[in-house]
Amino acid sequence: MKYPNDFRDKNLSKFGDSLINFVFSLALSEYLGHPSAGRVPNASLAMALELAGLKHLFPPRTDKHGKGDIAEAVFAYAWLERKITIDEAAEILRENLTDDVMNFARKKEAIGKAFCEVFKVIKERLEL
Numbered sequence: 799m800k801y802p803n804d805f806r807d808k809n810l811s812k813f814g815d816s817l818i819n820f821v822f823s824l825a826l827s828e829y830l831g832h833p834s835a836g837r838v839p840n841a842s843l844a845m846a847l848e849l850a851g852l853k854h855l856f857p858p859r860t861d862k863h864g865k866g867d868i869a870e871a872v873f874a875y876a877w878l879e880r881k882i883t884i885d886e887a888a889e890i891l892r893e894n895l896t897d898d899v900m901n902f903a904r905k906k907e908a909i910g911k912a913f914c915e916v917f918k919v920i921k922e923r924l925e926l
Contacts, residue, residue: 803924805855805871814870817877818843821884821916822909825891826899838909840866845910847872850917852926869913872920881923882916890916 804810823835844865847855855872856865876882894915898908920926 803875805868805875806857807871808867810871810874811867812870814872814874814877817884818870818873818913821887821891822913824884824888825895825912828888828892829895829899838913839906840869842866842906842909842913843869845907846913846917849911849914850921852917852921855926869917872917872924872926876920876924879924882920886919887916890919 818838819836822838826834826836840862844862847853847865847869852872855868860868873882873887877884877887891912894912896908896912898904899912901908
């Protein structure tokens with residue numbers, strides 16, 4: 799089944815929000831060695847897309863919330879199109895997490911840098 803690749807689609811971004819938080823919680827649990835849940839801030843997702851070279855997906859003057867929505871839609875689309883799996887994304891994240899993920903002041907940046915690596919894979923596979 800093909801899905802439209804409109805990364806401004808609100809339903810796609812809502813679905814992506816759930817997927818991203820699930821993947822992050824899996825990776826965080828594996829990294830810490832015990833069950834843990836977490837939410838991914840929009841600022842981290844905006845940073846991740848920019849670091850991955852996907853800034854061109856943002857319409858002009860898009861705020862960090864809008865950028866986060868686009869990142870969530872990109873992730874959802876990639877997963878729906880079978881370009882990345884939940885397990886693969888969680889593994890990439892886990893491998894790129896640092897202890898900063900537990901530091902309040904550095905958490906957003908640590909998550910953004912780890913997700914950047916996921917979006918690099920997605921960028922290559924979707925040819926974005």
